[in-house]
Amino acid sequence: ADLSRVFRSARVGVVSPMWDEPFCLVAAEMLASGTPVAAFDRGGLAEFVRPDVGALARPGDTHSLADAVRRAAAIDPSTCTEFSRRHLSSLAMVDGYEAVYEQAARRHGRSDDAALAESRATA
Incomplete structure (x- = not known):
């Protein structure tokens, strides 16, 4: 703070x-x-x-x-805060990781919801 x-x-x-x-x-x-x-x-x-x-x-x-x-x-300054929230926050990081997991699941022929849920559970 x-x-x-x-x-x-x-x-x-x-x-x-x-x-x-x-x-x-x-x-x-x-x-x-x-x-x-x-x-x-x-x-x-x-x-x-x-x-x-x-x-x-x-x-x-x-x-x-x-x-x-x-x-x-x-x-x-509000532009900086909004940019940070959208691109640098922990929420943005998690969204990025989920996108990577989804791409990996698709590459391995597992694009169903169960495969995505499994990849999220192991994160």
Whole structure:
């Protein structure tokens, strides 16, 4: 709750990794709190920091990061919260896993409801 309060008080969250982080949890937490993200385009950030919720900068280029901060500051915080709910929440994760299980069941010729229920029960 304290971290979310800090994020909500910021106009933009700046994320400047110097390594290729597979998933940037702090950026996801910022978006969930309604804080647009300005970040170096490294690792997995490009997978979810899109122009409607943030701005990416050339890695290591501080002038590009400053421009990304200006662009991100113009983003409506409610867009970030809604994006997070739809794409980064635990509910979205479960929906994604279920889709993978359904595809696997279909690939193995088991597309009936019983096979899907079995795959969900083992998750």
